[in-house]
Each structure stands twice: as C-alpha cells, then as structure tokens.
Amino acid sequence: MRRSGITSFILWVCLTILTLLPVWWMLVVSMRPRVKLYSKSVLIDDLYWDNFLAVLNSSTFLQYLWNSMVVATSNAALVCALGLLAAFGLSRFKISGGDNVFFWLITNRMAPPAVFLLPLFLLFTKWFVFGDFMLFDTKIGLILLYCVFNLPFAIWLLKGMLDGIPLELDEAARVDGATTGQVLSHVILPLARPGLAVTFILTWIFAWNEYLFAATLTSSAGARTVTTALAEYVSVTGTNWGEMAAMAFLTTLPALVVLGFVQKHIVTGLTFGALKG
Amino acid sequence: MMAGIQPNKADRDGFLPIRTNGFDRGFISVVILILVHLLWMRFLEGLLPLWVATVLCLALAVFIIRKG
Amino acid sequence: MRQSNIGWLFLAPATLILFVVGFLPFIYILYVGFFDWNTNAVDPTLRWAGLQNYRSLVFDTTFLNSLARTLVFAFFVVISELLLGYILARALMADRLWGRQFFRTIHTLPIVVAPIAVGATWRLLCVPGFGIVPYYLKLWFGIDYNISTNAYHAFGTAIIMDLWHWTPFVTLSLMAGLTALPKEPLEQAQIDGGNKLQIFWYVIVPMLKPVLLTTVFIRLMDALRSVDEIWMLTKGGPAEATRFIGLHIWINVFPKTDYGYGAAMSLLTLYVTIVLSWLLFVAMTGRKGGAQ
Structure with missing residues (x-):
C-alpha cells in the first residue's frame, strides 16, 4: 500500500x-x-499592523467585542449547567415519556433560524416587556435565545458522557448515605469535568459565531456582537478591505485558538452522538 | 438519536409502505392535509371551493389513522 | 434507574427554556399566520384573514423560486460533499500517511470558523477587481469570472464556499463510520474476488448506510438554512440568483413589517423542512414495513 x-x-x-x-x-x-x-x-x-490597530481602537468595535464575550460566556455557562442537570435526569432516572421529551429537545437544534426570526422578534418586542425593560436589544435576550441551538447540543454531548459513567459509582455513594444532590456534585461532577470543558468550549464557539439572531434581535451598541459588527462594516464601507479583513480575522481568532482541542469531539457533537469522531 | 427510536409494540404494518405508530399516522395525515390545501389553492380553487379539499383530506385522515 | 418525579425536576429548567424560545415562537407564528398584520398599515392591528396569506403565498413566484433554488443548492451541495468527503476519508485512512493528525486538525478548521467570517473571507477572495480568484482565472485561463454580474458564477461560488466550509465535517463523520466498520465482510468479499467497485457498492455502502443517512440529514438541514455566508458573499444577488429561502425571509419580512405574510412564509418553509427531515428520518431508522 x-x-x-x-x-x-x-x-x-x-x-x-x-x-x-x-x-x-x-x-x-x-x-x-x-x-x-x-x-x-x-x-x-x-x-x-495599522488595520488591526484601527479596528481595535474603535470604541464601538471594542464594545461589540465585549458584548460577544459576555453573551458567549454566559450562554455557554448557562447551557452547561442546565445541560448537565438535564443529562443527569435523562441518564439516571426513568422518566415517563422521557424519550419523547428528549427527541423534542434535540429537534430544536435542527429548526431553521430564519423561520423563528419573526416570531422571536415579535415576542421580544411585544410580549416579554416588563415596564421599561424589554428583552429586545439586550444581552440577556441573546443569552436565553442561544439556548435554542446550544442546549440540545449540550444535553446530547453530556448525556453520552454521563451514560459512560458506571451506575455502580452512584449506588456506592447512595449506600454511604449520599442524597441525589450529593451524588451529582460529588460523584458525577468530578468525572464529567472533561466533558463539561469540551461542551463549554464548543457551545461558546457556536454562540460567538451566531449572526442572524444577533442581527435581528439587537439594535444598539449595548447588545450587538462581533459578527454583526463585521456585517455592518461591509455594508457601511465597501472598499476598506484591509480593516474588514482584520475584523474578520479577529472574529475567527477564538476558533483558531481552540481548534486543536475540540477537533476530536466536533463530529460526535455535530451528529448528536450518532457517530464517534 | 438513531438507536433511541426503535420500532416498539405500538407499531404496526398497514397499507402504508412503512411501519407506523399512532403519531406517525397522525403526522402523515396532517402533512397530506396541508399539501393538498396548498396545491388546491394554487390550481383548483377557481373550480371547486376549498372545503371540498378539507372534507376529502379529513376522510383520508380517518382512513390512514384507522388502517395505515 | 430511580423514580421519575425527581428526574423531571432535573429536566425542568432545560425544558422550560426551550419551551419559551423554541416552542412558543412556533405556536405564535401559527397564530399570526392567519391574520393580516402590518404595523405600517393604516390599521396596525391584527385582522383575521383566514387562509388569505397562504393563498397569496402559493402564487408568490419570488418565494417559490427561492424555495426551489434552495432545494437545488442543497441537492448539489450534499451530493458533492458526500463524494468528496468519501474520497478524502479514504485518503486520510491510507495505511502510511505522514502527518495524518496535522492534516486532520487543519481540515477541521473551516467547521469552527464563524459563517459570517467565512462569507467575508470568500468575498475578499472573489469580489471582482480586488480578489485573487477573478484575477488569476483571467490571467491563467482567460475566464471572465464575476460574481456580482453573472448569476451562474455567484451560484457556483456559493456552492464552492459551502463545500469549503462543510466537506470537512462530512469527511470526518464518514471516517468515523468507516473506521467502525467490521473487517470480516470486506475481507470475505476480497476473497470471493469482487472488484473494487463491486465491493464499494455491495459491501461498503450498505454497511455505511446509517452513517451516510445521518450525515446527509445533518448537512441537508444546514444547507437549507444557510444565510450568513451567502449574505456576506453576494447579498443574495446578482438579482436573486443566490437568494435562498432563509435570506428571502430575512430581507423581506423585516423592512416590510408585513408580519402575517412573513409568518405564513416562515411556516411554509418550516413545513418543507419538517417533511424533508421526516422522510430522511424514516429512511434512517429503516422502518420497512408493509409487505411482510
């Protein structure tokens, strides 16, 4: 050969x-x-380096960068916490109708975002309004919203990992008098830590990369993200290619950084565990 | 995902080309109902009113759910 | 396995959030789709319209063309990615391949790059007058390549961009599938004197079928909803040559604020997506029935 x-x-x-x-x-x-x-x-x-300096000296872009950081990090943390709880429930308890709920959770990821733009826009501007506060154009809105595609992903990834932790460990802890909460925090959590790290990084990247929701559901510098900055930049100045390229490179940078770490898990994640990478 | 959805006891063979359960048959009926209505509005509504399609589809739905 | 009620407690927060951001919107457009609702109209309230939105939708050629265009795009993309991905997966699995891990890592890069940055990058490459692609195509092959005037070039570039972006995923998943295949049937087929094509078609493809279908399923869903990259690359142009359905909804509904019609449009798109994915899902779970 x-x-x-x-x-x-x-x-x-x-x-x-x-x-x-x-x-x-x-x-x-x-x-x-x-x-x-x-x-x-x-x-x-x-x-x-002037292109990079020009981009990084723009206070708007820095604000967008900060927003992206906050949104991606909070979303990844939220998704990991809720995903771990849900995966624990699905993996360790017999839930009536659990399969159907699980299937429904997973289908959320497959839904085309463009279809949900309009209803979400309407809900965010007209329904989720509490006094002066409305979910439209807030970081919290985006953080919650990104759960649509990140939470099913995290649940799947984490369920696969929890299923791999032997049930005997739970039982042993229970014999020693541990409550369900203690099993989760003292047995499952330490063993699931590598899995949680992978989940965190991947969901962080997906939240960072998202554009369509961010572009539609935010309007001011207080909540817009890096991806929208890039798109705005193209429509505002069509010919300043150097700065646009610098901005695109900065948007890509996190992906480049974590690449080596996530590449083993990305296939498992994207195919919902149907295939092990 | 694939392993989780195995055919179970509620599944049965009917005239449909696949093994179905109650949910599947309901789903197929709804899909057909929508499709027929859309096509009807496009091509046939000038000739026959839309409720004809509704009646036809509901009859078909009953048939599919009973015998599918 | 323990009793179910506590299990539900753990599942509840995730279910609640997905209910609010995933299920509620669906119910809401289902409702809005039956109304005439335009916030910029004389009467900016909801007025019952029955099926009127859907009636205009089935005669809306721009929408239908965009839907058809999306399906054509998805078809081309998925087929080419499967072929390319299979060849590459086999090549990556060759017995002696120096630097396998390195190639694999580099190959994974496009998957994690933000779609919007992919679009920006390809725009830098392909935009007429600036990019290197038009320049060298002209210099070396004498081809007048112009994505902002030629519809075929724009459509082709959209496909190639998607190939760049997602073939790696297909390669990696097919490789995962191929590695997991049992060795015996392959060796048996070789002993029985099957040629390469026969072995591929009668042994490998049937065994790989679940993996192939899963990959097609995921790629198809992604291809049907690609918006960001295309928006950055061509803005859906020239004319409407690359205006795929997601983009069509996006650039139509919001400036016009015709919410009822937009809801109908979104729902019909969702309908097509659901039917396609259900058909694939049935094929995937292999529920052959009927004839006993």
Whole structure:
C-alpha cells in the first residue's frame, strides 16, 4: 500500500493548501496598507499592523467585542449547567415519556433560524416587556435565545458522557448515605469535568459565531456582537478591505485558538452522538 | 438519536409502505392535509371551493389513522 | 434507574427554556399566520384573514423560486460533499500517511470558523477587481469570472464556499463510520474476488448506510438554512440568483413589517423542512414495513 500512501499524502497537501488559502488571504489582506491593497501577490510583504490597530481602537468595535464575550460566556455557562442537570435526569432516572421529551429537545437544534426570526422578534418586542425593560436589544435576550441551538447540543454531548459513567459509582455513594444532590456534585461532577470543558468550549464557539439572531434581535451598541459588527462594516464601507479583513480575522481568532482541542469531539457533537469522531 | 427510536409494540404494518405508530399516522395525515390545501389553492380553487379539499383530506385522515 | 418525579425536576429548567424560545415562537407564528398584520398599515392591528396569506403565498413566484433554488443548492451541495468527503476519508485512512493528525486538525478548521467570517473571507477572495480568484482565472485561463454580474458564477461560488466550509465535517463523520466498520465482510468479499467497485457498492455502502443517512440529514438541514455566508458573499444577488429561502425571509419580512405574510412564509418553509427531515428520518431508522 505504499503507493496509496504517497497519493494520499499529495492529495492531502493540496487539500490543506486549499483549506488554508482563504484564511491566509484574509491575513495577507489585513496586513496590507491601503496603497498596496490591489497587489495580487499572495505573500505577506511586510508586517503592517495599522488595520488591526484601527479596528481595535474603535470604541464601538471594542464594545461589540465585549458584548460577544459576555453573551458567549454566559450562554455557554448557562447551557452547561442546565445541560448537565438535564443529562443527569435523562441518564439516571426513568422518566415517563422521557424519550419523547428528549427527541423534542434535540429537534430544536435542527429548526431553521430564519423561520423563528419573526416570531422571536415579535415576542421580544411585544410580549416579554416588563415596564421599561424589554428583552429586545439586550444581552440577556441573546443569552436565553442561544439556548435554542446550544442546549440540545449540550444535553446530547453530556448525556453520552454521563451514560459512560458506571451506575455502580452512584449506588456506592447512595449506600454511604449520599442524597441525589450529593451524588451529582460529588460523584458525577468530578468525572464529567472533561466533558463539561469540551461542551463549554464548543457551545461558546457556536454562540460567538451566531449572526442572524444577533442581527435581528439587537439594535444598539449595548447588545450587538462581533459578527454583526463585521456585517455592518461591509455594508457601511465597501472598499476598506484591509480593516474588514482584520475584523474578520479577529472574529475567527477564538476558533483558531481552540481548534486543536475540540477537533476530536466536533463530529460526535455535530451528529448528536450518532457517530464517534 | 438513531438507536433511541426503535420500532416498539405500538407499531404496526398497514397499507402504508412503512411501519407506523399512532403519531406517525397522525403526522402523515396532517402533512397530506396541508399539501393538498396548498396545491388546491394554487390550481383548483377557481373550480371547486376549498372545503371540498378539507372534507376529502379529513376522510383520508380517518382512513390512514384507522388502517395505515 | 430511580423514580421519575425527581428526574423531571432535573429536566425542568432545560425544558422550560426551550419551551419559551423554541416552542412558543412556533405556536405564535401559527397564530399570526392567519391574520393580516402590518404595523405600517393604516390599521396596525391584527385582522383575521383566514387562509388569505397562504393563498397569496402559493402564487408568490419570488418565494417559490427561492424555495426551489434552495432545494437545488442543497441537492448539489450534499451530493458533492458526500463524494468528496468519501474520497478524502479514504485518503486520510491510507495505511502510511505522514502527518495524518496535522492534516486532520487543519481540515477541521473551516467547521469552527464563524459563517459570517467565512462569507467575508470568500468575498475578499472573489469580489471582482480586488480578489485573487477573478484575477488569476483571467490571467491563467482567460475566464471572465464575476460574481456580482453573472448569476451562474455567484451560484457556483456559493456552492464552492459551502463545500469549503462543510466537506470537512462530512469527511470526518464518514471516517468515523468507516473506521467502525467490521473487517470480516470486506475481507470475505476480497476473497470471493469482487472488484473494487463491486465491493464499494455491495459491501461498503450498505454497511455505511446509517452513517451516510445521518450525515446527509445533518448537512441537508444546514444547507437549507444557510444565510450568513451567502449574505456576506453576494447579498443574495446578482438579482436573486443566490437568494435562498432563509435570506428571502430575512430581507423581506423585516423592512416590510408585513408580519402575517412573513409568518405564513416562515411556516411554509418550516413545513418543507419538517417533511424533508421526516422522510430522511424514516429512511434512517429503516422502518420497512408493509409487505411482510
């Protein structure tokens, strides 16, 4: 099989170049001053940081960056907590109709977001209004909303992991007089910690990447996220490619950072455990 | 996801090409009802009023739920 | 396994949240879809319209074309990704492959990049006059490639962008499936003298069927709802060449504030999605019945 090894190797080298080319081009453009912008060379000719500095010096963008951080982190934390509870319930208790509830929970992720934009917009602006406070255009609104796609994901991922923890450990703890809450906090939680970390990172990335809901359900700098900043930027200035590329690169950065860590789990997560990566 | 949804006792073979349970048959009936109404509005409403479609579909639904 | 009531207690918070942000909206558009409701109209309140919204919807050619276009897009994308993904998965599983882990990691990159950034990146690559793709296609092959005037180029670019974005996922999931396959049937088929094509079609495909269907299911659902990337790449243009259904709803409903009609539009899209996914789901669980 030596030949097949070499063919595969060449194929994969080409593929890697193709995969990296768009990201590389983005980096190249982000490091070009305005005068050199229309050069067609695909190499970085010198380290020019002004595009990044311009983006990072814009207070609006920093505000958006902060919003994204808050929304993604709170959502991931919320989803992990609720997901762990739900997964514990599903994995350790016999629940009448549990299968159906579980199935319904999972289908939430498959729903097309564009379909739910309108009702959510109406609910957020007209129903969930408490005095002066309305859920529309708030970070809390986004944090709750992102549960639609992140919570089913987390429940599935965590249920798979909890199912892998032997039931005997629970029983042993119960024999020693532990309550259900203590089983969860002293037996399950320590063992599920790696799984929780993976879930946290993946849901964080999904929340960070989300655009459509954020664009529709927020309107002011107080709640808009990085992805909307990027989209706004394109519609406002069509030709300032350097800064746009810098902004796109900053949006992509978290994904690049966690890539090596999550790649083993991403297939399991995205196929709802039907396949083990 | 796949392993969780196995055919169980409530499933049965009817004239439909798949093994169904009560929920499936209800679901199929609703899907057909909506489809027929949409097509009816597009192509047939000039000739026959819409309630004809409703009656036909409800009859079909009863048939599917009983015998499907 | 313990008694059920406490179990429900653990499930309750998650169920409650998903009920509010997942189920309530569905019920709400179901309701709004039967009304004439436009906040910018003379009478900005809900007025009962019966099936009128749906009646106009089945004659709305822009909407129907957009729906059809989305299905064509999804079809092309899913088929090409399966083929490509299978070839790549086999290549990645070759016995001697130096740097397998490295390739795998790089290959995973597009999956985690924000769709909006994917769109921005491809716009940088493909936009006429600036990107390198039009420039080098012209220089090397003499092709006039222009995504902002040529509908076919725009549609093709949308497909290629989706291939870049999601083929890795198909590769990885098919690889997971292939690795899990039992070895005996394959060896048996080789002993029996089957050629490569026969082995592929009669041994590998049937055994891989659950994995293939799962992958198709997930990819199809994603392809039907792609909005962000397309919005960044072409804004749905030129004309309506890449205006897929999600984008159509998005850019139509909100500026016009015709909520009743928008609700009907959303619901019909949901209907198509549900029917498609149910059909695939039935195929997936393999509930062959009828003829005993």
